[in-house]
Amino acid sequence: MPGGVMTGRFWLLKSEPSTYSIADLERDGHTAWDGVRNYRARNLIRDQLAVDDLAIFYHSSVEPPGAAGLLRIAARPVPDRSQFDARSPFFDPRATRDAPRWWSVEVAFVERFATIVPLGILKEHPELSGMMVTQRGARLSIQPVEPSHFRVVLRLARARLHARTRRIPV
DNA sequence: GCCAACGTTGGC
DNA sequence: GCCAACGTTGGC
Numbered sequence: 001m002p003g004g005v006m007t008g009r010f011w012l013l014k015s016e017p018s019t020y021s022i023a024d025l026e027r028d029g030h031t032a033w034d035g036v037r038n039y040r041a042r043n044l045i046r047d048q049l050a051v052d053d054l055a056i057f058y059h060s061s062v063e064p065p066g067a068a069g070l071l072r073i074a075a076r077p078v079p080d081r082s083q084f085d086a087r088s089p090f091f092d093p094r095a096t097r098d099a100p101r102w103w104s105v106e107v108a109f110v111e112r113f114a115t116i117v118p119l120g121i122l123k124e125h126p127e128l129s130g131m132m133v134t135q136r137g138a139r140l141s142i143q144p145v146e147p148s149h150f151r152v153v154l155r156l157a158r159a160r161l162h163a164r165t166r167r168i169p170v
Numbered sequence: 171g172c173c174a175a176c177g178t179t180g181g182c
Numbered sequence: 183g184c185c186a187a188c189g190t191t192g193g194c
């Protein structure tokens with residue numbers, strides 16, 4: 001990692017860049033990761049994500065899909081406010097303040113990769129054959145990432161940067 | 171836009 | 183508690 005040792009656990013958070021991209025997070029600095037309406041992902045937010053954990057910001061439903069940058073978990077999880085907002089597309093009439101169903105977490109910008117590391121590239125690497133995002137049908141929007149997989153993705157992000165830089169005529 | 175793989179809902 | 187029907191995700 002830039003300027004430090006990697007500690008804590010690693011994650012991958014998916015977002016459609018047409019909704020919210022790594023460029024948006026770079027501009028905003030931090031944002032509430034809300035609107036998650038899947039129980040497994042909810043459980044990870046509520047029970048597993050820890051402050052200062054690092055995550056790959058993954059762009060989905062775009063060409064190409066892939067790893068776009070890094071973010072950091074910035075705070076403890078809180079009930080997702082959008083579940084109580086009748087005008088929100090994420091409104092959930094079954095949720096109450098006493099028994100919230102959905103949780104969100106504040107995340108902070110860490111890094112925007114110089115170039116996206118496309119899913120197709122991730123799938124080419126044997127070291128990533130066990131990574132959840134490279135599996136067929138892996139729809140979970142918040143995924144745990146093995147430290148070794150995390151490092152390989154970082155290495156690929158740097159390698160792509162260098163490959164590009166080398167092509168620039170002097 | 172297609173459609174396979176997933177998730178959720180709701181009748182029974 | 184099963185499972186068919188429906189809805190969604192997301193790569194292609």
